[in-house]
Amino acid sequence: MSRPARVTHASTRAAVLDLVRAAGMISRVGLVNASGLTGGTISTVVRGLIDEGLVAETGHAESTGGKRRVMLQLNHFARYAVGVHLDDARITYVLTNLGGAVVARISRPGSASEDPAAVVARMAREVDALIDSVGVDRDRVLGLGLVSAGSPGFGEDLERATGLPVVLDDDATAAAIGEHWSGGVGATATFAALCMGSGIGAGIVLGGTTYRGPGGQAGGIGHACLDVDGPPCPCGARGCLEVLAGPAAVVAQARANRSLARAAGLGRKGSAPVAADFAAISRAARQGDGRALALLERSARYVAAAARTLANALDLEVLVLTGPSFAIAGSTYLPVLREELDRAFIARGVHPVSVRLSPSAASAPAIGAAAIVLQSELVPRSQGLRLPDDLAAGEPPVFQHAR
Amino acid sequence: MSRPARVTHASTRAAVLDLVRAAGMISRVGLVNASGLTGGTISTVVRGLIDEGLVAETGHAESTGGKRRVMLQLNHFARYAVGVHLDDARITYVLTNLGGAVVARISRPGSASEDPAAVVARMAREVDALIDSVGVDRDRVLGLGLVSAGSPGFGEDLERATGLPVVLDDDATAAAIGEHWSGGVGATATFAALCMGSGIGAGIVLGGTTYRGPGGQAGGIGHACLDVDGPPCPCGARGCLEVLAGPAAVVAQARANRSLARAAGLGRKGSAPVAADFAAISRAARQGDGRALALLERSARYVAAAARTLANALDLEVLVLTGPSFAIAGSTYLPVLREELDRAFIARGVHPVSVRLSPSAASAPAIGAAAIVLQSELVPRSQGLRLPDDLAAGEPPVFQHAR
DNA sequence: TTTCTTTGTTTAGCAACTGAAGAATCTCCG
DNA sequence: CGGAGATTCTTCAGTTGCTAAACAAAGAAA
Structure with a gap:
């Protein structure tokens, strides 16, 4: 009944391959429904993919009253x-x-x-x-x-x-992109991967398409402002997320607390790498150290506020926590972010934001x-867009009006 | 020399029309260079547009050694x-x-x-x-x-x-979209229109394409968090931009100051509409009232911080201030935002963010x-994307494995 | 069996583009 | 003045990638 809309991917082959990957297992009819292409097109494209060894037929679905569907799967070990x-x-x-x-x-x-x-x-x-x-x-x-x-x-x-x-x-x-490819989020999902390593950054995928920004700098959430009068940041502003709540900030706050630093076994300032001490703080929190937990929860509140700001700005559907630091402390941050987005995400009346911890946060990047x-x-040859300069460059500078 | 890339617009006709509009005046060769299409295609498409009366030939460029280019322009009064x-x-x-x-x-x-x-x-x-x-x-x-x-x-x-x-x-x-269409920003620009009316919102255009988000709620910058411990907001969070710095907040702060309220001629709480009082405060500031100016500048600092957060997240190239409230007080906000983004925009090493006041802010929406x-x-029939549900719906629930 | 449903393939045809040849219009130079 | 060369624009055959529709194949229901 519902007329399937045309998929606006770069190429049909890539779109079909992507659907097979995203679905895990799907039939040709399934592809017809999902892509909006006709059976004939799917038939030809799928034959090509099978010939290349990228896709394989792996069995049959139960009949729905007629011929059984032949199921297709990505040939995972082809490349x-x-x-x-x-x-x-x-x-x-x-x-x-x-x-x-x-x-x-x-x-x-x-x-x-x-x-x-x-x-x-x-x-x-x-x-x-x-x-x-x-x-x-x-x-x-x-x-x-x-x-x-x-x-x-x-x-x-x-x-x-x-x-x-x-x-x-x-x-x-x-x-x-890793989250997207591994299929945890939908093929056309709008989501961000909040990645905490030594700094904090976000990877952005809008409607299934990666967004990098004109300078390749999109996702710079580490310098989201959470306090206009906050502490200064090397970036030139005040109250940036990283300065208030990044791993380095958490570690610095913990080191400043002598007894906590001793209890958690932190290195001296400058001696141990931040990552090691951040892990030590997280371990202490899990083992019941209230001071360590309080520090992490304070950080989580800031991260949650920045995440909400980002989710509101982009109307996100999913937020994935990933990267080495969330691999260590994600379980502390996750509930705080969930609570914040359940309570105050603007579009929550339209759709919720699902917040998840990446199943493989440590190696996700x-x-x-x-x-x-x-x-x-x-996906053969991604089609780049023209630079705006070229437009003007194609035109001679002097005009002669007439009418 | 440089091979022109294919433009990935919805339809060629629309892409060409858009280029004509964006360029103001352009020749067929200019369109070939800008679009990446061949001369033959451009020839045909342009003839169609001229037949429909949407485009007109308006003169000639100077020769570059051969036949002079026939210049094309949008036929502004055709529709x-x-x-x-x-x-x-x-x-x-x-x-x-x-x-x-x-x-x-x-x-x-x-x-x-x-x-x-x-x-x-x-x-x-x-x-x-x-x-x-x-x-x-x-x-x-x-x-x-x-x-x-x-x-x-x-x-x-x-x-x-x-x-x-x-x-x-x-x-x-x-x-x-209005700013984009009127040609103040480039055809493939990445920018946001910060729109202040009674609330604050942002319209987002990424690489020339409007971004609305999956729920149509993108650009919800009014609830950007600028103070995790700030005053509560009806949205459920604390320290939202609108609560700290929106026109209603500025008016409330001014009304709370008796002598300022009298000097600026503000209405009583609830009596006059917010817009009228906001205009009165702005007028007082322009006429040298330091208290009114301080209130507006305080608001501007918050707006600037939120704008920077947005610009960092999306790697914006341009930020346009628009809407009724910026029509009134834009000249106070503009320098504050400029300063903030010149100082602390992360990607400023790659490209600057140009901040402008819309030339027709009051009627921009x-x-x-x-x-x-x-x-x-x-742009005939925008091609919608499939809903993620349909993918799963196309597949029967039970499988029968084989090999 | 026969008939119906559903899946998948094949075919002709169409729309939109490319590539290359050619026509038109201008400059330059002897 | 009259080619020669440069550049712009048009025309047209050919390719590509899709659709629509007929057809073939495989199973269910009777």
Whole structure:
């Protein structure tokens, strides 16, 4: 009855592949309903995907009164991708299959002070080890995604060193794409991945499409203002989320409290990395230390306020908490955010905001980096938009009016 | 040299028309460069637009060594649109031409307490008067856009009463579309229209495409949190922008100051409408009243912080201040916002955020309402996306595995 | 069996675009 | 003045990617 609307994806092939992935298992008729394409088109496209080995027929559904539907599934082990996350002095590597599932994973302390060439050489070695560790054919590895807070610089070198196509991105955006690809959120969902590592950032997906912003800087939620007269931030403003509630702020507050610092076993100021101390505080809170818990809950209140502001601005449907710090302390933050969004999200009358903890928060940015590779290699040639300058440039400067 | 990328607009015709509008004056070759289409396609599409009377050849450019380019322009007076803005007890009507320029405008005090049927009948009368006042042929009026804070309800009735197709939208979104259509910002710009009427909202355009959000509630910046321990807001949260800095808050603060209230000639609490008193405060500030100015600047600091948060989250290029309240007090707010974004916008190293006051802030939502009509009627049939539910619904619930 | 329902494939046809050839119009230069 | 070259614009055959509709295949109901 209801006329299916046309899907406005880049290409039909990619849209269909995406639907198969998102659905997990689906029939051709299911694809017709979900895509708005006709049976004929789906038939042809699916045959192509099967020929390429990306999709396989995996059985039959029960009959609904006629011929049984042939079920299709992503051929998860047809291709692989490598994802690398450079965090604060830690490098996480994952090898994922087409479905975004982790096939192999290693994590090494990062070398903050080494020169770039050495880092690249070392990363290439460790990527080789990662791929070899599960005996995956290198021809089936589509590429390598490299992400960090504010995307990294040495992509071309790494491309040469590994022989794999390299894509770069920001870690929060990667985490969002990873969530999207792994299918936890709907294919056309509008959501943000709130990613807390050493800083706080958000990856944004609007109606199923990643939003990076014209300067690639979208999702800069770490400097959301939560107190116009608050403490100054290196960014030039006052009362930014990171300064009030970021992991570094929480750790600093805990270190300032002598007895808490001793009880939780914190390092001295400057000695231990922030991540280690943040983990120690979280551990203390879980073991019943009220002071530690209070600090985390205070941070959570700020994060919740920023999350609500973001959800209100973008009319979000889902908010996923991810990244190393939420992997450690997510269970403390989650209820606070849920409560805040249930109580005061403006559009809650229209639809709720579902707040979740990523099932693989610690390696989510790395998994997302791999997902970006999957997306960029399987969705052929993303169509870029023109730069506004070119418009003017195409026109000679002088006109001669007439009528 | 540089291969032009394909424009991913809904239809080519609309994309070309939009380029003509955005450029003001452009040749076919200019369109080829700007759109990435071939000369042949442009030739055909432009002929169609000329046949429909939407575009006209208006002269020649100087030669660049060969045949001179024939310049094309939007035929501004080929079609018209009506825009209606229902604000707090005030209705603004505009009739615009294809370029979004106002051809006729009337503004009437709104009847807050009348029943809907009477309001519709009255609006239909006033729209008729608007169109007749400039003697425009009704066949050339494409439709009517009706906007208010949180879109209005009686579209169908108004459609019957006026005989014009009616589109509804939220006032801030309309204002953003109006700015976009009038060409002040680039065709593919990422920007927000900060719209202050009785409340505060933002209309969001990302890369040239209007973003409304899955529930149509995007841009809810009025409830951005600027103080987690601030005064409570009807929305359920604390420290929301509107409560701290909205026109109603400014007026309340001014009324609480007896001598200021007397000096500025404010109405008693509840007696005068907020808009009138806000205007009175702004007038007092302009005439040198330090207390009034301090109140407005305090409000501006909050608005600036919220604007910065939004700009950081979305990586905005432009921020336009618009709506009735900014029409009155924009000159006080503008420098505060500029300073804040110059100082602390995260991506300022990549690109600046340009902050401007809309040249027609008072009627911007109404003009935008008309622009929505232009867009929806000239860009044939916007392609909706599928609802996520339909995907699951297309699949029978029980599977039978096989291999 | 026969008949009906549902799924999936094939085919012709259409709409929109590209690519390449050609016509038109201008400048420049001998 | 009259080519030669440059540039703009048009025309048209050919490709692509889709739809609509007929058809074939597989099962349920009778």
